[in-house]
Amino acid sequence: MKKLLNRQLYLHARPQGIPTPEHIHLREVPVSRPGPGQVLLENLYLSMDPAIRGWMSEKASYFAPIALGEAIRGSTLGRVIESRHPDFREGDHVVGIACNAWEDFSVVGGEQVYKVSTDNGFPLNYHVSIFSAVGLTPYFGVLEIGKPQLGETALISAAAGACGSLAGQIAKLKGCRVVGIAGSDEKCRWIVEELGFDAAINYKTCGDLTKAVADAFPKGIDVYFENVGGKHLEAAINAMRVNGRAALCGMIEQYNDTEPRPGPTNLIQIVGKSLRLQGFIVSNYFQHLPEFFAEMGPLIKGGKMKWEETVEDGIENAPKAFLNLFKGANFGKMLVKIGPDKAV
Numbered sequence: 001m002k003k004l005l006n007r008q009l010y011l012h013a014r015p016q017g018i019p020t021p022e023h024i025h026l027r028e029v030p031v032s033r034p035g036p037g038q039v040l041l042e043n044l045y046l047s048m049d050p051a052i053r054g055w056m057s058e059k060a061s062y063f064a065p066i067a068l069g070e071a072i073r074g075s076t077l078g079r080v081i082e083s084r085h086p087d088f089r090e091g092d093h094v095v096g097i098a099c100n101a102w103e104d105f106s107v108v109g110g111e112q113v114y115k116v117s118t119d120n121g122f123p124l125n126y127h128v129s130i131f132s133a134v135g136l137t138p139y140f141g142v143l144e145i146g147k148p149q150l151g152e153t154a155l156i157s158a159a160a161g162a163c164g165s166l167a168g169q170i171a172k173l174k175g176c177r178v179v180g181i182a183g184s185d186e187k188c189r190w191i192v193e194e195l196g197f198d199a200a201i202n203y204k205t206c207g208d209l210t211k212a213v214a215d216a217f218p219k220g221i222d223v224y225f226e227n228v229g230g231k232h233l234e235a236a237i238n239a240m241r242v243n244g245r246a247a248l249c250g251m252i253e254q255y256n257d258t259e260p261r262p263g264p265t266n267l268i269q270i271v272g273k274s275l276r277l278q279g280f281i282v283s284n285y286f287q288h289l290p291e292f293f294a295e296m297g298p299l300i301k302g303g304k305m306k307w308e309e310t311v312e313d314g315i316e317n318a319p320k321a322f323l324n325l326f327k328g329a330n331f332g333k334m335l336v337k338i339g340p341d342k343a344v
């Protein structure tokens, strides 16, 4: 194999608050060679996930913190360029969820990645976005926890993002009236006019969010899909109906907090309304990826389900793309293309 250099983004300092260029640095290191049972990947797409912000801090989470000096851990789609694992051959395309890194080349255990098809008519990058963790998340969150029923109502926060845009469309398919909350008029227009939401609330301009949500649901909310937390959660709890279900997917509003923020002031309503609020982690559902693909693939192909991506180019732009998640610069899923080509 010809000598290659690996451009790698690593955690230089732990951010307090919003990360800046001070915290994530780029370096060049020699490419590691795979040991027995491992493969060497050339990464083509990096998945930008808000959860990575949590791994940059020392706080306990469902994943170990990224160590100072360690490459930024994440999910990638790559091409195998050397294999010492019997199940993988050079040229295979594979996805690794939260086990690869923001780098040109990753060495990873064969059991940590799975092969993806390159001839099913979908763009290759879909296999690290809609047909991967970020698609599974709203699918199981809405269906298993939200349990939407025909004629019910659903509220989705961060509704123009990756999880939210899909969550709303899934609730809609199940026959709900769906309202999304998003951070700009353009996003609100998009989710209503393009994605088929029934209504949208711009949380930055609506004034009192609790009132705006209550006004949008005269008879109350049955299903809430939570991506944001804080005032969004408070507004949802206030408008939820008796026996309402909330799927707690994430709380991005607080990921950059330096001090604990006060919780919703109306938690007591959970008792009186017999509400069910349940958190979940997508890794619990990975074994269902094939059935998810079988159901969602035709819907995407037939245009019944819309999927949008915001794709930045170049590994050097990954920190900016990542921070843009917290500024709301993305429509749908945020990816960074770093490979030499987009083609298979």
Ligand SMILES: NC(=O)c1ccc[n+]([C@@H]2O[C@H](COP(=O)([O-])OP(=O)(O)OC[C@H]3O[C@@H](n4cnc5c(N)ncnc54)[C@H](OP(=O)(O)O)[C@@H]3O)[C@@H](O)[C@H]2O)c1
Binding pocket: 048, 049, 050, 051, 133, 134, 137, 158, 159, 160, 161, 162, 163, 164, 181, 182, 183, 184, 187, 227, 228, 248, 249, 250, 251, 252, 253, 254, 280, 281, 282, 283, 325, 326, 327, 328, 329, 330, 332, 333, 334
């Ligand atoms: N439980 C799981 O296994 C799992 C898996 C994947 C993701 N998640 C969680 O799901 C949520 C969405 O993730 P995603 O990957 O789909 O990201 P995303 O929604 O595509 O991007 C994040 C969006 O959040 C909104 N946002 C950012 N900061 C905000 C703030 N302070 N207040 C209100 N809105 C804010 C922005 O939209 P606006 O322009 O509308 O503000 C931004 O576009 C996150 O909380 C993430 O941690 C959980």
